[in-house]
Ligand code: SF4
């Protein structure tokens with residue numbers, strides 16, 4: 045409770061249009077939008093949680109589960125898309141059984157799609173734990189995942 | 198202000214301030230719509246209602262565009278027809294090709310549009326929607342694969358029901374309708390009212406069906422399967438079988454239910470008399486003890502769940518009397534079972550309700566006695582209609598029958614339960630008798646019989662000045678509760694029904710009703726009341742007998758029924 049009132053204090057008398065800023069604050073502090081937090085915001089701003097979830101899922105920036113130990117970011121910008129990032133993404137979804145914005149049940153992987161990472165010459169691009177991988181294809185993606193898995197053990 | 202506009206080369210009269218669609222409809226011209234709903238602000242989302250306006254480059258959506266004086270409109274030009282066809286073709290491109298197996302086969306707005314617009318070939322073949330069904334709610338089934346994202350359910354749930362359980366999630370081609378955190382509907386604020394089903398154009402929303410369960414029971418020789426049907430059902434079925442809308446066909450319904458194989462057929466109204474009697478006693482005790490506080494009605498499970506979610510501080514103000522469905526189920530499983538010397542475990546009770554929330558209510562854990570559930574299955578009016586068709590019963594050519602003893606008597610007050618305002622009216626009649634010892638001079642309370650979302654009525658009973666209110670729809674309930682929270686104290690009883698107009702427009706009723714049909718139902722119920730001889734619950738002889746028996750059992754120390762229940766706060770995402 046207290047952790048939220050600290051955030052709300054900064055938005056005293058704020059109207060409903062403060063929603064996005066409040067959610068950003070919460071994500072910054074907690075890493076993702078917890079259900080507890082969203083419920084608090086709902087009561088504070090008098091907006092139903094379903095509406096908040098609706099608005100938050102409209103944007104790519106919000107997460108609803110904590111990041112996994114390995115956070116995989118797949119670029120889906122125009123260049124990467126043209127070069128086949130879709131196939132790479134499907135490979136990850138198949139391999140890890142999570143979709144974008146989700147975290148695997150054991151907490152080892154989470155997935156995010158992002159717009160252009162500014163490395164179009166290497167497209168399609170995938171980033172894991174600060175490492176950038178270029179010219180990724182489904183096969184290469186599987187190797188990357190295997191490596192991350194082995195690192196864990 | 199009136200002015201002329203030109204439509205399809207003819208002059209028609211337009212009113213300032215109305216939308217193009219309203220103007221066309223008023224002049225008897227039809228344009229297809231999908232996302233549009235009467236009485237709701239337009240969203241302009243689906244664009245199926247487009248028309249061509251001279252001097253405008255783009256087609257305009259008629260449902261959201263105001264009519265203007267200079268307009269020359271074409272409602273069915275080649276361009277317009279092509280645009281509409283394309284919209285339907287796109288909607289069909291990712292729609293599952295499952296029409297033959299669909300709940301709404303033959304009663305689907307998407308099918309109708311495809312037919313009306315003469316869509317005959319598949320020009321776009323997109324990836325079919327693969328979204329999983331949401332089975333989690335005890336009453337409502339969501340099948341997002343069949344959803345065309347018109348948003349009607351979202352708006353009803355938000356604006357009419359005021360619980361906002363569902364909304365659009367994500368965007369673009371990943372968009373679906375879902376709850377907060379995309380959880381099962383049972384974990385949302387959903388109050389199971391079924392109003393979303395009533396507005397969904399496709400098979401994306403429907404009730405959790407109990408038809409199979411009922412048929413299995415009917416075919417099990419060891420079970421005696423009994424049925425009771427709610428007061429609103431017999432006035433809501435007529436249209437389905439070719440009778441004039443609102444006609445009371447209880448006699449035929451009773452006959453049909455026997456033909457289907459139900460052993461005993463009762464009216465839930467018998468238990469409504471019990472509920473009225475119990476509620477009036479609870480109220481009269483409280484009033485006589487000098488208590489001025491407000492009591493809310495307890496017959497509507499949608500309202501109860503709503504209070505458990507949003508207004509836990511009001512739970513202590515809700516009458517603890519169980520709903521007629523639960524009381525009737527219990528009477529059959531306890532009193533009737535004992536009288537017939539049948540073990541309750543060999544009884545299977547089916548209730549027929551205008552309501553999806555009754556399915557939720559029946560499975561609440563409070564609704565059992567000594568481990569025996571009061572009702573085993575709940576069918577909506579819609580499911581009843583399917584069942585009658587399934588068993589090939591020709592409603593036009595059967596003879597009416599009567600309900601079974603010993604619960605074959607009821608007052609007309611009990612049937613008033615079907616209409617918003619009826620519970621209050623019935624309770625007032627019996628309360629007046631309990632307090633003054635006399636019947637009211639005029640039993641009909643016109644002040645409570647309008648269709649306004651709020652009605653209030655003040656009356657002196659003996660030495661008490663009492664206030665009553667009727668609230669129709671949960672949005673209005675919120676306003677009322679705020680008044681109570683702010684100290685309003687002139688009301689002793691408040692009836693709340695979650696569905697606007699009451700059970701006659703419940704979420705389990707046939708889909709595609711007009712306002713006229715609903716009015717016809719209310720009229721039928723009120724006319725019955727004006728005509729009948731037993732018009733107050735406390736004069737139902739069957740009830741007096743039952744209550745005496747109950748008291749005797751209490752004295753004997755043998756097991757008694759429990760017509761009271763309790764409520765508790767729900768922890769869900771609000
Ligand atoms: S059943 Fe009622 S409360 Fe539940 S989602 Fe549908 S409209 Fe909303």
Ligand code: SF4
Nearest residue numbers: 344345347348350397
């Ligand atoms: S579920 Fe039905 S009413 Fe709701 S958006 Fe989909 S098609 Fe429209």
Ligand code: FES
Nearest residue numbers: 119121124160161
């Ligand atoms: S589009 Fe992927 S890095 Fe630019």
Ligand code: FES
Nearest residue numbers: 232241243244260
């Ligand atoms: S009905 Fe007009 S835009 Fe949908």
